[in-house]
Amino acid sequence: MYHLVRNGIRAFARNWAQKPTPFYLRYRITDRCNARCKMCNFWRESPHKELKTEQVKETLNILSRMGVGSAVFLGGEPLLRADLVEILAHAKEKCNMTCGFATNGFFLAEKAPELRPYVSLIAVSLDSTIPEEHNSIRGVKIFDQAIQGIQAARQQGIPITINQCVFKNTLSQMERLADLARLLGCTFSAFPVIKASRPEVGDLCQIDDEFLDMDQWYKVSMNLKKTHSNFIITKDMLNWVYAGGFASPSSIRCRTASTCICLNCEGNIELPCIRFPKLRIPYTDLERAWNSPTVREIQKKCGFYKLCQDCLMNCHYEASFLFHPGKQIEYMVKLLNQIRNQKH
Numbered sequence: 001m002y003h004l005v006r007n008g009i010r011a012f013a014r015n016w017a018q019k020p021t022p023f024y025l026r027y028r029i030t031d032r033c034n035a036r037c038k039m040c041n042f043w044r045e046s047p048h049k050e051l052k053t054e055q056v057k058e059t060l061n062i063l064s065r066m067g068v069g070s071a072v073f074l075g076g077e078p079l080l081r082a083d084l085v086e087i088l089a090h091a092k093e094k095c096n097m098t099c100g101f102a103t104n105g106f107f108l109a110e111k112a113p114e115l116r117p118y119v120s121l122i123a124v125s126l127d128s129t130i131p132e133e134h135n136s137i138r139g140v141k142i143f144d145q146a147i148q149g150i151q152a153a154r155q156q157g158i159p160i161t162i163n164q165c166v167f168k169n170t171l172s173q174m175e176r177l178a179d180l181a182r183l184l185g186c187t188f189s190a191f192p193v194i195k196a197s198r199p200e201v202g203d204l205c206q207i208d209d210e211f212l213d214m215d216q217w218y219k220v221s222m223n224l225k226k227t228h229s230n231f232i233i234t235k236d237m238l239n240w241v242y243a244g245g246f247a248s249p250s251s252i253r254c255r256t257a258s259t260c261i262c263l264n265c266e267g268n269i270e271l272p273c274i275r276f277p278k279l280r281i282p283y284t285d286l287e288r289a290w291n292s293p294t295v296r297e298i299q300k301k302c303g304f305y306k307l308c309q310d311c312l313m314n315c316h317y318e319a320s321f322l323f324h325p326g327k328q329i330e331y332m333v334k335l336l337n338q339i340r341n342q343k344h
Contacts, residue, residue, distance in 0.1 A: 020258035020290075020299050024319050025068045025097070026274065027263045029056070029084070030076040035104045036139025039165060039193050042076055043139075051267045051283075053083045057090045059283040063261055064095035066287065072315075073101035076265075079111055088118035102163070106142050108149025116156040123161045123189075124150055129176045137165070147184075154185050161232065164190040168212040174220050178228040187232045188224075191241070191314065192217045218242040237314055245312035246303065254311065255320040257295075257302035261286075271295060272302040273316060 031047040033040075051059065060071070071091050078084055078101045091097040100121035108124065115122070124146055128134040131143035153160050162181040166174060174190050181188035192212055221238050224231040246254050256262070257272035264270055269286055270277035279298060281289045289295055302308070303320075 020296075021067050022063070022259060022261045022290075023067060023069055024260040025063055025071040025263065026074060026260060026315065027071060028074045028076070028265055028274065029078050029087070030081050030265050032080045033076040033104075034080065034106055034140065035077065035142060038137060038139060047076075048264070048266050050081070050265045053086060055267060055283075056083075056087050057094075059263065059267060060087075060091050060095045060097070062283060062286055064097065066261075066290065068095075068261060069097055071097045071099050073099070075102070077104055077106070079103055079107040085111065085114045085118065088115065092118045103149075104138060104142055105146030105149035106140075107145075109145065109152040112149070112152040112156045112158065115153070116158055119158060121159045121161060122153055123163050124153075124186075125165070126150075126162045126177060126180075127164050127167075128170050128173045129180055130173070133170065133173075137167070137170075150184055150186060160184070160186040162186050162188050164188070166190050166192045166212060166217060167210045169210060171212050171216055171220060175224065175228075178224055178231055182228065182230050187230045188228065189231075189233055190217075190221065191233075191312075214242060233314075237317065240317060241312055241314070245310070245317070247309045247311075252317070252320055252323070254303035254308055254316050255299075255323050256316045257299045259323075260316070260319040271298045272305070272308075273313075275311070275313065276305065276307045278305075 030050055031042050031045070033043045036043050063071075073084070073088070081087070084101075088099050088101075091099050098120050100119055100123065102123040102125070105124045105126070108122070125138070126134060126143075126146055127137045134143045134146075135141050150160055150162070162177060162184075164170070164174065164177050177190070178188045192214060193210070218238060218241075221231075221233065222235075225233075225235060225238070240248065240251060243250065245251065254272075260273070262270045262274035262277075263283065264274065264280075267283045268280040269283060271279045271281070279294065281295075
């Protein structure tokens with residue numbers, strides 16, 4: 001935790017001084033996935049080539065030298081990589097990074113004992129307390145394995161957040177999932193699945209009739225803030241999403257291109273972010289390219305691109321807090337408390 005706080009302070013100071021310094025890493029480590037989620041596009045495409053283990057370690061070494069202190073590994077399904085534990089161990093022990101990853105939970109139970117020393121948080125997707133409903137959303141029978149994975153991880157003392165993707169017909173599941181999360185000793189988060197959050201999917205996901213009413217999601221979420229202490233979305237975040245995200249006149253500006261490294265499985269850094277890659281830089285060229293005029297120009301325009309205006313990605317919102325000390329302190333306190341409380 002010392003290195004997380006130290007690097008966070010360093011990144012804040014340098015970004016405030018107009019010297020963009022990355023602190024967060026969002027690494028889509030694989031495109032492969034064993035699920036067939038109806039709101040996702042990765043499984044519909046041919047998987048891209050992935051970096052080998054030693055290449056991943058080299059990338060993490062580079063990012064550590066640049067100041068990255070927090071790494072989140074995404075997919076696809078990260079646990080499909082046989083070397084994930086080795087990679088997490090390197091990130092934590094050699095690069096002093098605080099690590100977490102997002103998973104559908106299918107393989108989590110068998111991997112939990114190995115993961116314990118190296119992760120500070122795991123996010124597990126769970127969209128309904130009704131097994132058939134969750135399995136229908138995820139396209140495979142996965143509910144039982146997800147629950148077993150959560151239980152196994154908690155037995156190891158690993159902090160878990162249950163993440164719900166909320167559709168119109170699963171809005172009523174939010175409180176039930178918050179109850180289940182509390183019973184399992186987990187925190188809970190629930191964000192709406194809306195068209196604006198993933199324009200790159202296009203017509204491949206035919207779920208237009210399943211988008212929910214934002215007023216209803218906001219009302220249920222604000223009630224959960226009163227009744228469930230394990231519901232970790234802050235009121236500030238709820239208000240931001242409800243107001244339209246970065247499209248809201250009162251929103252802070254997105255600074256993801258300055259504070260966050262978005263890395264795809266092929267080893268390319270995508271700028272300004274993984275949603276709207278206007279520039280891809282091979283990891284081997286990152287240190288040189290980071291201070292180049294081309295990258296600086298993208299960083300200056302980040303948040304002003306037309307495609308930025310409908311973005312509701314909470315991770316990009318949080319990555320922009322490094323330019324806003326009050327919000328950054330609140331976020332870091334929330335994160336540290338979440339990790340500490342679940343370890344006891």
